[in-house]
Amino acid sequence: MEDKIRHVICPYCGCLCDDILIEMTGGEISGVENACTLGARKFLDDAGNRLKGPIMRKGDEWVDISYEEAIDYAVKVLSEADRPLLYGWSGCMTETQAIGAHLAELIGGIVDSTTSVCHGPSILAIQEVGHPGCTLGQVKNRADTIIYWGSNTIEAHPRHLSRYTNYADAYFFHNAFRERKVIVVDVRKTVTAEIATEFVQIDQGGDYHVLSALRAIIRERGGVIPDMVAGVPKAQLIRVAEICRQAKFGALFFGVGITMTGGKYKNIRNAIEFISELNRYTKWTISPMRGHSNVYGSNEVFTWISGYPFAVDYSRGIAFYNPGETTAVDILARKEADAALIMSSDPGAHFPRVCSEHLARIPTILFDPYPSATTHLCTLQIPTAVNGIDAAGTAYRMDGIPIMTRRFMETVYPTDTKLMQEIYDRIRKVKEDA
Amino acid sequence: MRSILSYIQHMARPEWLKKFFFAKTAPLVTPPHFRDFPHLTDKECTHCFQCMMICPAPGAIEVIRTEKPGEWKPVIYPGHCIRCGLCVEICPELVLDAGRVHTKNAQDGTYMQFQFHITVNPVTCMGCGSCTVACPVNKEIDPQLAAKGTSTSDEVIMRVYKGINTVFHEDKCTGCKTCEEQCPTRSILVARVLEPLQTVEE
Numbered sequence: 193m194e195d196k197i198r199h200v201i202c203p204y205c206g207c208l209c210d211d212i213l214i215e216m217t218g219g220e221i222s223g224v225e226n227a228c229t230l231g232a233r234k235f236l237d238d239a240g241n242r243l244k245g246p247i248m249r250k251g252d253e254w255v256d257i258s259y260e261e262a263i264d265y266a267v268k269v270l271s272e273a274d275r276p277l278l279y280g281w282s283g284c285m286t287e288t289q290a291i292g293a294h295l296a297e298l299i300g301g302i303v304d305s306t307t308s309v310c311h312g313p314s315i316l317a318i319q320e321v322g323h324p325g326c327t328l329g330q331v332k333n334r335a336d337t338i339i340y341w342g343s344n345t346i347e348a349h350p351r352h353l354s355r356y357t358n359y360a361d362a363y364f365f366h367n368a369f370r371e372r373k374v375i376v377v378d379v380r381k382t383v384t385a386e387i388a389t390e391f392v393q394i395d396q397g398g399d400y401h402v403l404s405a406l407r408a409i410i411r412e413r414g415g416v417i418p419d420m421v422a423g424v425p426k427a428q429l430i431r432v433a434e435i436c437r438q439a440k441f442g443a444l445f446f447g448v449g450i451t452m453t454g455g456k457y458k459n460i461r462n463a464i465e466f467i468s469e470l471n472r473y474t475k476w477t478i479s480p481m482r483g484h485s486n487v488y489g490s491n492e493v494f495t496w497i498s499g500y501p502f503a504v505d506y507s508r509g510i511a512f513y514n515p516g517e518t519t520a521v522d523i524l525a526r527k528e529a530d531a532a533l534i535m536s537s538d539p540g541a542h543f544p545r546v547c548s549e550h551l552a553r554i555p556t557i558l559f560d561p562y563p564s565a566t567t568h569l570c571t572l573q574i575p576t577a578v579n580g581i582d583a584a585g586t587a588y589r590m591d592g593i594p595i596m597t598r599r600f601m602e603t604v605y606p607t608d609t610k611l612m613q614e615i616y617d618r619i620r621k622v623k624e625d626a
Numbered sequence: 627m628r629s630i631l632s633y634i635q636h637m638a639r640p641e642w643l644k645k646f647f648f649a650k651t652a653p654l655v656t657p658p659h660f661r662d663f664p665h666l667t668d669k670e671c672t673h674c675f676q677c678m679m680i681c682p683a684p685g686a687i688e689v690i691r692t693e694k695p696g697e698w699k700p701v702i703y704p705g706h707c708i709r710c711g712l713c714v715e716i717c718p719e720l721v722l723d724a725g726r727v728h729t730k731n732a733q734d735g736t737y738m739q740f741q742f743h744i745t746v747n748p749v750t751c752m753g754c755g756s757c758t759v760a761c762p763v764n765k766e767i768d769p770q771l772a773a774k775g776t777s778t779s780d781e782v783i784m785r786v787y788k789g790i791n792t793v794f795h796e797d798k799c800t801g802c803k804t805c806e807e808q809c810p811t812r813s814i815l816v817a818r819v820l821e822p823l824q825t826v827e828e
Binding site: 346351368383 | 787
């Protein structure tokens with residue numbers, strides 16, 4: 193029997209599309225409507241790929257253990273550790289992240305999310321100069337000029353253009369995308385650039401220069417800029433600046449291509465200041481293209497609990513924040529951490545080699561429903577219910593809108609919220625008894 | 627020297643000269659099967675653009691707005707036109723005429739039929755939905771799809787299913803190729819299949 197479930201939230205990327213239709217046949221997902229390739233595979237490839245239960249590394253072998261044994265081990269390792277690192281948090285729900293932040297305070301550890309390797313610099317820039325942002329609904333209904341800077345949207349957030357920015361019908365336009373302009377700025381001609389009105393190809397690391405040149409043109413100081421700026425002809429810069437100035441409502445979206453290149457948060461600061469120059473003439477907004485489903489949520493949660501958005505170090509008993517020192521990569525590269533809890537993310541696939549080596553040396557507990565690259569580094573992997581499939585919770589969309597994900601399947605797996613709560617309660621008891 | 631003299635003698639024969647300068651050939655007549663440049667009849671153009679769609683010569687025909695409000699007319703550019711007469715044959719409103727095209731069609735019972743085939747490459751398609759949301763026919767059938775990429779109707783030409791753009795009603799395609807132009811990964815192709823047909827005599 194086929195069952196159709198409407199309004200499912202896709203837990204894959206920061207777009208958090210909330211219009212997914214799932215077809216269930218005999219308790220299994222048989223079809224997905226509306227979701228893009230990435231989101232659809234998240235649902236369709238779920239069956240049969242999960243771990244059956246927690247696995248523990250004994251010598252060179254994996255041994256199946258029970259959830260009780262797994263929790264015992266986690267409680268022991270985390271309560272005895274001197275400098276535990278609690279990292280990840282981008283694929284789990286806000287409720288779990290809150291417990292994570294409290295756990296870090298309890299054990300004097302460091303809590304850091306994947307933000308520190310993606311949009312951390314964006315947050316540093318926002319702390320310096322603010323964030324003239326808006327929700328995606330505003331962009332959909334009002335924006336006539338959209339810039340994607342250092343972001344291959346079609347491959348990373350496929351539905352962003354069709355659902356939130358360019359193609360969707362707008363309340364204030366008659367002809368939707370035919371009245372909008374898309375500008376793509378990137379170091380190479382990406383697939384997103386194929387549909388751009390204007391593609392600006394810049395040299396690697398030239399973001400700061402190009403943004404400064406655009407600011408100069410907007411400020412009517414175009415005379416000072418040379419004929420070529422980081423591989424971009426001056427004539428094109430003047431053309432782009434003019435398109436931006438003529439816009440009635442513009443939106444700039446930037447990806448990891450600009451945050452993780454030379455200059456880091458200074459690039460974003462320059463981009464935000466470019467937007468503020470444009471706001472002298474017209475209305476412009478700027479937003480980061482957040483990657484994982486709930487990575488924005490981790491920043492929100494850590495901020496409302498500790499005051500800092502990521503890389504929060506509780507070893508002093510109070511929250512301490514110093515990106516570059518208390519960020520996960522730095523803690524691991526300096527071989528400081530003596531235990532790690534990785535929550536629903538995959539540092540094994542993304543961290544530098546030294547960090548992965550250190551993770552493999554120390555006791556590492558991984559919460560992930562599926563085997564991943566980090567499985568090969570960890571000591572214990574605990575599979576949990578998948579958020580958005582058989583677990584529900586709150587997730588934050590890339591524009592900061594909290595969305596309640598839906599649970600639409602029966603499960604035998606415990607949720608990560610339940611497991612983390614148990615670990616927290618047990619460690620608290622250990623600390624109180626001591 | 628002798629050979630030159632004999633050559634001149636040969637060339638200067640009166641009968642040859644007469645034939646050369648006063649040759650009589652048949653006058654140039656347009657044969658009855660010939661398709662001339664299309665010209666406009668006084669029938670009303672509904673700007674369905676089928677003539678533009680079928681024209682094999684680039685830049686030979688354009689359907690444009692006239693100065694009269696709401697009136698459209700095809701314009702033929704003779705420099706580009708190859709006089710194939712396909713536009714005359716396809717026009718459902720008989721706006722154009724050329725030679726004996728219409729008479730001949732009526733006599734033989736010949737007509738044209740065309741349809742569009744949409745092919746999606748499932749390997750490169752990202753399921754981004756740009757084509758589905760951009761499609762003007764989809765927009766009319768399913769306003770929800772147009773507004774936010776959420777399909778609510780099974781009547782659309784195509785929509786994203788299992789992460790791949792899937793074609794449901796090819797027959798509704800009008801061949802505007804908006805999807806093809808808007809696909810960032812060039813995964814969708816619209817092909818026209820044109821069939822000249824003849825009604826079978828009873």
